[in-house]
Each structure stands twice: as C-alpha cells, then as structure tokens.
Amino acid sequence: MLLLMAAILLLVTALFAGLWWHEKRSNADARELSAGAVRELTREGLLGRGQTLSSQLADAATNPMYYMDLATLGELARATLRQPDVVYVIIHDADGQVVHDGSGDIPAFGQPMSDPMAFEALNADGVHAQWSSKLLDVAAPIRIGGQRIGGVRVGLSRDNATARERDVLEPLAQRLQAASNEHLVGLLLLLGCLVLLGLGATALLQRRIVQPITGLAEAAARIEQGRYAEVDVHSDRRDEIGELVRAFARMSEAVARHDRDIRRMAYTDSLTGLANRLAFRESLDERLLTMQASSGELALLFVDLDDFKRVNDTLGHEAGDDVLGQLAMRIRLAVERIGGNTAEIARFGGDEFIVLYLAEDIRSASGRLAEELIEEIQRPLLLHGRQVFLGASVGITLFPFDATSAGQLLKNADIAMYQAKLAGKGCYRFYSKAMDQAVERRVRLEEELRGAWERGELSVHYQPIFRLADGRLMGAEALCRWDHPRLGVVPPSVFIEVAEQSGLIEALGRNVLQQACRDAASWSQPGQEKPFVSVNISPRQLRTGDLPDVVASALRATGLLAEQLHLELTETAVLGDEVQASALLSRLRATGVKVWLDDFGTGFSGLSHLRRVPVDGVKIDRSFVADVLRDPDDLALTSAIIAMAHSLGITVVAEGIEAEGQYEVLRERGCDQGQGFWLGRPMPAPEILRNFAE
Template sequence: MSLKKKLALIFSIIVTLILIFNNTLSYYYTRDLLIKDQEKQMELLAKEISIAIKHSEYGVDALENQIGEKLRIAAIAAKDELDPNINNVTNEQLMELSQKLGVSHITLMVREKDDIRGVKSSDPHERNLSMKDWGYWYTAFQQLFTDHNVTIPEGQKLPNYWSGPINVSASNPDHVDKWGYYYDGTTNYIISPYMRDNQIMDVEDEIGPNAIAKKSVSNNENLLSITGFNPKTFGLPPVYTEWNGTKVIELKNEAIQFGKHRYQDQKADVSAVRKAMKTGKLVSFQSTISDKKVFKSFIPVQSENPYVIGIVTDYKVIQDVLNKQLLNNLVISIVVLVFVLIISNLLARYIVRPINQILLEVNKIAKGNFGAQVFIKRRDELGLLSNQVNIMSSNLLNYTDELKKKNEEIQYHAYYDFLTGLSNLRFFHKTALELAESNEEKTMAFLFLDLDRFKFINDMLGHSAGDYILKAVTNRILPLLEEGEIMSRIGGDEFILLLPNSSREKADDIAKMILKELEKPFFYEGNELFMTSSIGISMYPIDSDKIDNVINNADMAMYRAKEQGRNNHQFYTPDMNDAIQRRAVLEKGMRQALERNEFTLFYQPKVDLNMGMITGNEALIRWFHPQLGPISPSEFIPLAEETGLIVSIGEWVLRTACKQNLEWQKSGLSQLSISINLSPRQFQQANLVEAVREVLNDTGLDPQYLELEITESIAMYNEDYVIDKLHALKDLGVKIAIDDFGTGYSSLSYLKRFPFHSLKIDQSFVRDIEIDSEDTKIINTIIAMAHNLKVNIIAEGVETDNQLKFLQQQKCNEVQGYLFSKPLSVEEFNRTFKQLQETALMKVSKWSSL
C-alpha cells in the first residue's frame, strides 16, 4: 500500500473513531437527560396524586367519624334501655336491642382484676373474650373506666366515648368493621356496639387512592402502574390481630396502601422504598420484568402517615427517543466520512511528495553520511521538518564525541552510589576479591553497618530527611578510615566497610569510633535527630575463606547487634547461624501466631500510694510457641518491629485489653483502667487515632480508662508531628504516659509541649534506690518535676519494702512491681484480686503511718 493511501486511511480511521466517541457520548448524555426529565415528571405526578389522595382522605375520615358518632348515639340509646347492673342484662336483650338500634352487635365489657373482658354480647364470639393483649385498645378501655376520657392518639375521641380505627378482616377484605365504646360511670360495664359497613370501601373505590391511581394510569398510555407503599411494613410479613376469632389488620399498617404491586422486583423495590423514605428524595432505576423493560420511580410523601408512591413507566418512551437520535447521528456521520475521504486523498497527495524526498536523505544520514542535507523550500511543517533533519545531521557529529563521555559516566554509576558517592556492592565485591587474591596470608575485617530506626525517620520526615542522614553518616565515617580502607553503600541504610591488613583489635576500635561518632545529634531543618547504628564484624579468612560467606557472616553479626539492643557491635561466631535459623522460625511463626491464638495478655496491677487501692493494670503480651515454648518479649517484639508485624499485633493487644478491662468493670471493678504500650512503628501509623477510636467504639470502653504508653524515643522525631498525634489521641479522651522516663533523650522542651498525663520512672532507677544515692537524686528530681507539671508519677519495678517506703516519702503517686504482684493471667487476677487488694492496702498503710 502506498504512503498516500496509508495517510488517507489513517485520516479516515481517526475521524471514524472521533465520530464513534462523539456519538457514544451523545447517546449517554441524552439518555441521562431523558431519565432526569422522566424523574421530574414522575415527581410532579406524585405530587398531584398525593394532593388528590389528601383531599380524598378528608371525605373518608368524615365518613368514618360519622359512623363513629352513630355508634356513640347507639351506645347512649342502649344505656337508656339496659339495666345499669350487668348481672340483670341477658344476651337475648342485647340481640333484640342491636336489631332495634340498627347495629351489627352490642357487647358489654367489665373490668376483672388485671383484665377487661367481654361478658355479655349479642355476638357469641365476643362472650368471655379477654382483651388484655389488645395493646393500645386495652389502654383506651382502662382510660374509659378510670377517667371517662381517652387520650391515646389513635381512634376517635368524644366525651365518655372512644371509637377504634377501622379494621379489615383477613378472611373477607370486602368490608370493614368499626367498634364504639361508651362508659359514663352510670353502669358497671362499657357498652360496645359495632357496625360492619362497606360504605367506606365504596367511597374509597370512588374517590380514594386506588381510584386516583387507576384514573392516572388510564389517562397516560406510558404509565404502567401506580402503587402506594407503607415503608414501615412493605417487605415484611403482615401482622394480624385476633378479633372475635377473625384475623384483622389495621388499614394504616397494610404494606400496599393503594394500587396493585405490578411489575414486581421484590428485593430491589423494598430497598428503593426504604431508601426513598430515609433520604426524603426520589429513587429510580431501570428493570426488566417478564422481558419488559420498565423505569421505576419511588417518591416519598411526608404526611401524618408517610408513604411512598411507586410509579412504573414503559422504558420504550426513552428508548424510542434514543433510537431516533442515534439514527440521525449515523446519517450525519456517514456524510462526514465521505467528505473526509475526499479531503484526506487531496491532503495525502500534498504531503507525501516532500516526505519521500525527506526519507531519501534520511536514509543517507542513517548510513553514516552525517553531512547530508535536505533542500525543501516550504513554510509549513514539512519545511520545518527538513530544517530539523539538517540540524540533526549536524548534531550527530557532535553526539559521537559526547557518547564517549557518557560511556565513562555510565561506567562510573555502575560502580558508585549516586547519593553518597560511595562505591556500591558490585565494586566492593570486586575489590574484596582482588585484595583477597593478592593478600592471601593477611587478614581483612568486614564491618556490616545498618542504621537503627532509619525507616522511622523516612516515614516521619520524608525521604529528603533520609537522604540527608545517609550523606551525613557517610561524611562522619569516611574521616575515620585510613588509606586503602573502603566504605560502600550496598542498599537502603546498609553500609559495608573493608579494612585490609586489619586485626580483630583494630576492627573493634573502628567500630567503637563509628558508634561514638554517630551518637552526636544530626540537625535537619530545625529538628534535632538522633541516629545509632548496629555493626556486625567478620574476619577473613578466619571466619571463612570465601568473600560471600564473610559478608553474610558480618550481616548475621549485625542482626545479633540489633538483638542486643542496637547501638553496639558484635563479632561473628558460628552459633549465629543457629540464631539466624531461630530468627527465621520465629518470624514465620509470628505471622501465624495471631491466627492460631498463640498470643495472650498478662496484667500487672498498679497501686495508688495514697489510698492503697489497685487502680488499673498494665497489659503485657506473652507468646507461647507450639514447638519452642514461651518466647521472651525482648526477643520477639524487636523482630515484630523490624518486620512490621507489630502493627497487627499491637491492634490485637489494644482490642483484647480494652475488652477485658470492660469485663472487669462490669464485674464490679468500675474504676479499673488499662495501660497499653505503643511501639514507635505503631505510633507512626497514619490511621492510629482512627484505629484507637474504632476499638473504643467496638468494645464500649470509656476512653478515660485507657492509657497509652509511649517511650521517649518517639520524641526524637519531628516534634510537631508527634504533638499533633498526641493531641488527637487526647481529644478522644485517652490518657498518655511517657514510659521508661530518664533512660532516653529526656528533654524539658518536649515535656513542656507534649499533652501527657503520667510519667513512668524506669525500673533501673528504682532497682538501685538502696545502693546508689545518685539514682535516689534522679528519682527525687523526676517526682518533683512531675508534681510541678501537675502530672501523675508512676514507679516501675518496685520489689522491696524499702523501695516502697522511699517512694511514699517522695510522694510518688502510683507504683507497680513484684512487691505487689507479678504479671498475671486473667484467671489468676480474677482468683487473687481480693488478696492482692488486701496486701496492697496493708503495705501502703504500713509505711504511710510511719
């Protein structure tokens, strides 16, 4: 196919696609407009119908009230005819009297203890009929006997008289029953005449909602049905009441108020009726019923008894308009395509000739003739293209020189890290192999360095802060190295150092120097950041004569350093392979521990030193591995932090502890609170506040009984972020405690700005109260500072009476520790609580009395 034909075909395809796209948009846009117009018309129709129904209701209500008044007249007439003592009235008298007064039946009702019964009646079904379970009817009877006046909202109320709403029999829906009840205190019974009347049904048939709906449908051939739905009962099974042995249902409780429910799509219709009434807005949708496509609209009507009008129209009205417009668009599109084919052929001829000339010269350039030039004198795009080809031909000569320089740059980036300028792992590995081959008899030290909690800085302050830290760490370590020693960045926050001709002692010294240098704070955009490192060291060829193995050994030693609390260095030992395997087993097991319910919570009580009362518990997680047995939290919590599993584990702890604390409160420990530790990884979650709110809502625990404990290390990163998060938690009503105070980066500045309620003195200070005067001074200072800040002060790790005595003398608020109780399971706490409380009260009282 020639280029000219190809261009003409391309133009035609493009225009065709544009026309298809335009016609599609036009189709759906028109359809939406037609549907909105249809909905508007249905809203207007529903409004007209509701107004007509409201007018018809006045006539029906007037007729019903007229019947009620007639029943009252009959009741008064019956009172004048009958003996005031029911014992002197016979059923036969009532039968004659009902015929005489023109009512269906007359019943006499008396009050018997906690029931009201129909004793005498012209209707055998109402004799000895109990009315105790008749709901508001029974209430009306009671009010008649007591006050001679009925105040319930249902029914017709006149002096000494009440007439209940009309009921429809389930067995015979072609007539209605209406009862009247009269009592003025002159008789010892209520007189109840009732009439079976079809007048209301006749009026309903003439001017009622059914007649209105039927007339509206007959006047519009596109209307298929109009139905009135009761949103309270539609979709639910009917509720009947037993009257005289017959099932009846009140008119106002019928699911279909008027019309017939044709074109049913039951589930969708029920949902639409309830949604319309709930939102107060029209709800519409398309549906296919028995192969007929219809459009349904449900419009809520607000009145004394709200209802929903459902209108079904034939979707063919909308579809016919859409089909007509689609046909018009197709005709127009065909005309446009014919025109485009003609124009595109003319344009192709004008474009192709100079393009062929340009292609001929471009082929010459492609073969290396960079000096070739195209000569086309045109002022359009092809003329511009020929000029660009000429420029390209000239520039290619210059690019060949630049490519040589680029190759050198690419070679550099293949071996060096673009951020720090350090060599990468590829270069490091290559250099290490060369040194190993050339220095076979000399030892080399490999230091594997990983920055502690680097991800926390990245998440809190962003990657720009992380990049700053990586470059700053590089700049601090490089001056510590001698000539020939290599530092490489091998990925993320991991570095590796190679010390040729190095002894174990020298590697130890370098590691200590690095750790000391990194302890100094880093300053980034006004924030004082602290960064530590974990370092693993392996010696070549002592630990292995293969470079890859030595690097892996250093990596394992680095993980051992992290397990030892971070900010330290460890030399590789063969047993670390077992530790790595154990770590892998623990990590795999921990991912399944929640599903297998292997975690459990223990609770250590906190004691108030003023009253000697147990005020709450600190929740402490325990893991019982099915094969390895109990796993220490000091072993699996750091691993959970590194893997990110601490988030799901922490949420489980929060939910379980809150639920358990609420159970204790329900059992009688109403003021008991619960304390839960938040890890740094949990705290940096964006949805932490929402997660805490959700747990409190789900468990029902009052927020004032939940205390979240955070460590001082959290305060190191982005104070504004931390303060905003703490304020959001405080706004929930949750209490905040600073845990292990005094062991981290204690700062009066963040204490002044942080919204917290409690300070917890670390147990390392409490442990040495009796032997180290410096620790007692520190505790005195912390307690005094807490009192000045007007926050609660708690001491952890209290194990002896002397420690308790000292803390009481310094006016510490609360304590916890083995002196009172070890961490307990739920069962142990429940079983020993009374004894624990007595012990706490005795010990606190003992020293407070001195």
C-alpha cells in the same frame, strides 16, 4: 574501421557497465555493512541497558521484597521508570503475581502476569531478554539464599533505537548515492577514453571508495566487540567519503561515550559518588583472588546507620539524601585517614555502607577503623539550619579467618552488624560462629511468631495496679504472653524485640489493644469507680501516625470508655520525635484517653520535657524502686520525680514494688499508684475479673 570502432565502443561500454556494476555492489556492501553494524550496536546497547537496569532493580528489591515493603518497591520501580526508553516495570512474586508496577495505586496488584512474555520471564533462571517488534523485555529473578522469592521485568521501547538507526543510515545512504551519481557522471565523460583509462578509473574507484568503506566496516566490527580503543578512523578528504568517515568517527565516539556512561551508571552510586554494590562485589572478588595467592588478610566492615528512617519520616527524603551525602564524605575521609589508599568504600544500598580494608594486625586495625567511623558519624550534622544526630552500627568479618568467599564474607559482616544493633547500636562487633546460630534462632522465632495470635498461642495477662493511699485496686496493665507448644513460655523480652525488628509489632499491638479493651469493658462494677486498663504502645506504632485512629476503632468495637484506657509509651520513644509525638498524644488526650510515660527516669530527657509533652502520668522505672530502701540517691531522685510530677498535675505510678518497705516508703512520699509482685502478679483475664468483682 567501423567494425573496429564498434568493437572498441562495445568494449568501452562493457567496461563502463562492469565499472558501474562494481560501484553499485560496493555501495550496496557499504550500506549493508554499516546498517548491520549500526543495527547491532543499537540492539546490543539497548539489551545491555535492559540487563543492567533489571539486575540493579532485582538486587535493590531483594530486602524490600522479602519484607513486602511496598513503599520501597514503589520507589525502586518509579526510579527505573524514569530511565530513558523504559515503558514499564513489573515487580512480581514467585508465583508471577504483580507486587508493584511503579504506579500509585498499583491496579494490577496481586494479579497474575498474562502477557505473551510472562511465561519465559517467570521461568528464567537468570537475566532473560525477549524481543518483540516494539519492545525489549528483560527479566531478572529475586533470590535470597538461593531461593527465588520473586522477580522483576523491565520493558524498553525499541522506537528510539530504531530512530537512531534511521538517523544514522539515511545520511549514509544519501551520501553514498551522491558519491555514486558523481562517479556516474565522471564515467559518462570517460566513455570515449581508452581501456587503460577505464582500468585506471577502476583502480581509483577501488582506492577512493571501497577501501574507506571497508575500513569503516572493520571499525564497526571492533565497536560491536567493545574494542573502542582500537577504533581509529579519520580522513582529510573534503568529499562525501571524507564526510562519511568523519560522521562515522563522531558516531564511534558517541557510542563509546554512551558505553562509558552506562558503565559509570552501572558501577557508581549516583547519590554519593561511591562505588555501588555491583562494583564493590567485582572488586571484592578480585581482591580475594589476590589475597588467596599471596596469603594476605583483609577486613570487611558493614556500616549501617542507626534510626535513619526517622530522618526520612520527619525531614523528608530530600533531607535524607543530603544526610547520606554528608555522611558518605565523612566515611570516605575517615577511611582515607586511617586506611590509606588500599581501602575501598561502597554504598551497599539505603543507609548501608561497606568498607574493604587491608592492614597488618587486621583485627585491631579494623577495630580502630570502626571506632573512627562511629565517632565521625555521631558528630552532629547541620541540615536546614538544625542539628541532626545519628549513630552507626558496624559489623566486621575477617578474611581468611571467618570465610574465603565474597558471598559468605558479606553475609558474615551483615550478621555481625545485626549483633551490634542488638547490643544497643552505636558500636561494632566482630563476626563469630555463634552469631550464625543466634540469627538462625531469631529467624525461626520470627517464623513461629507469624500467625501465633491466630493459632491461639498469644494471650493477654493483666498485672493489677493499686492506689497506694488506701490499697484500692484501680486498674491493670495488659501484658502479652506467648505459650509456644514446643518452646514453652517465650519471655516477652525475646519475642517483643523480634516483633519490633520484623514489623510484626504493629499487628500484634492492635490485637493486644483490642483484647485489652474488650476485657476491661467487663470489669466495671455498679456503684464503683470505673477501673482502667493500660496498654503498652511500641515506638513503631507511634511512628506510623495512625495510632489515634487505631485507638478510636478499638474503643468503638468494644464499648470501653475512653477515660478507662491508658496508653503507655517509653520516654525515649516519645522524645525521639517530640514534635510528632506531641501532636499525636494531644489528639489522643482530646478524646479522653490517658497517656503515661513508661520507664520514666531511664532516658536522657530530664524532667523539663514533661512541660512540653502532653502526658497524664509517669511510671517510675523499677530500677529506682528496687534500691529505694538502700540507696539515698535513688530515694532522693524518686521523691524529686513525684514532687515535680505533682506540681505539673501528673499522676505517678511506681513499678516493681516487691517488698512492703518499698510500698510504705512510696506511699509516704505521695506516690499515687503502684504495681509489682508484692501487690499482685500478672494473671489471666478471668482471674483479674474476679479481683475486680470482690
């Protein structure tokens, strides 16, 4: 009997040991499955965020990187640095040298990246991720037209992800351990039970613990695959396993919500609520596949705000964001009113919007939509109690007539928009094949213009300016000339516009100012009134705000007296931001430098503005002088300008005097000075010097 009892006890003990081992294995499997699932989820989540951030930053930095716009690159880097878990942002050029890291003074600017991950990041063809024990480094190239011009790197800390893993896994382990201990007590109480009770306990354990944990592991696998809709875990149990299931359900909902938030961030413009570039590109690809299958037609409208930078420069970036928000709402309402529910709108970046539009007779319909958009944008905006006026230029390209791929359509629309800008802004243009050639010529001309001054191709000529009362030579206007070795003489109207749009005008303007001051310093003759030189200043030079310092530096370097320098600014450039312009011009005039308004009478301002803008002279536009002998209205307007300017103590200069009759009429009306081909054509520096010496 004892042997039988011992055998039974041994059998029950073996059964207990087997059940206990099975439970331990199940708990271990559950912990491993859950830990692996949670770890993979957090890793994939962090990787997905890193890839999204680096791709968005690379797309947004393309144009600023091409133009080396450090201010915009800094804004993009700092915006990315503000994202959760981001510890560093590096924007580099194609050689791996740092262009911006989001800091204020960019201490690493121009230095090569030397960290262990730099080599793979620099040589990656696409988005490339590298892991270390503490960091995730995600790199993405910046390309224009297939050519790599640089790249971005975003470093994300793994600390938060590791902490989230620990926060999820520690309670899981504790609950599993608690459940295991509870069952151990139960099993100890059942040591005296029969084998059938032990088998029943084993079956109960399998059903109550292993199956729920297996269900959680299967749900974790679905979450890992992104199949959130298929995850359905719930439990009415009030024990630890029920708590575990409910905790897992809450975690699943949180992960799914986080995924939705990431997708919304990746596909939505946070400022306007419109689709962003990435979402629009995917939508466009889908539409094109549908159109190609159904032989449909669509239009792509590229909307770019005119002179939006002036809003940011004068009112601040917060005001600029407010303006973009209001205009985005206007664009959306206009598109819904004209285009219905089939149209799609996206903010393409900065002050650029893009509209995908489907309609019958697509060419005329898209033209009407463009007119409506321009009209809506031109309506005044109320901002901080003041009215703001903006315009828009729209480029339109049509599928399948102009192109069949998304990339080419976007390029065509951008080219057409640029042509609308060249046409005077506030209008729209349809893409045509000829535009490609025009853009290519402009790009080549811009490339040739870079370094043209250093190569000696650019020079300064001078057109004499005479006092009309006695015909005395008083000074000369400095005019830039470009003699290209292959293209020949390039008209100023062509290359000055290219310089303005590319930003080269600032360096070119400084060089012309320095050269003009240096030449004019040699014109003075003993016993004679000191002659002056007038230099044209571009609107872009005026907007930078450092014009007084540039002028002062040129005067110091050349020894020219301040009163011998006249600066010519167009009427529209001065009045575009009257407050800032008045402040700058007042600083210049305080040093003795004279300020003239060029092309006076062609702007929208009117003579009343002369009382508020500090100027010393106005130059009557040549269009009035040309018809002063034939058109009584031009003669009357010219006389009125002279009289009004004299009443304000302002000197009047007439441009474009090409006949003796014009000279006589202007002298009779009291015009102070004049210039034109009849008086003297532009000439090189040595020739104008001889004229002053005579």
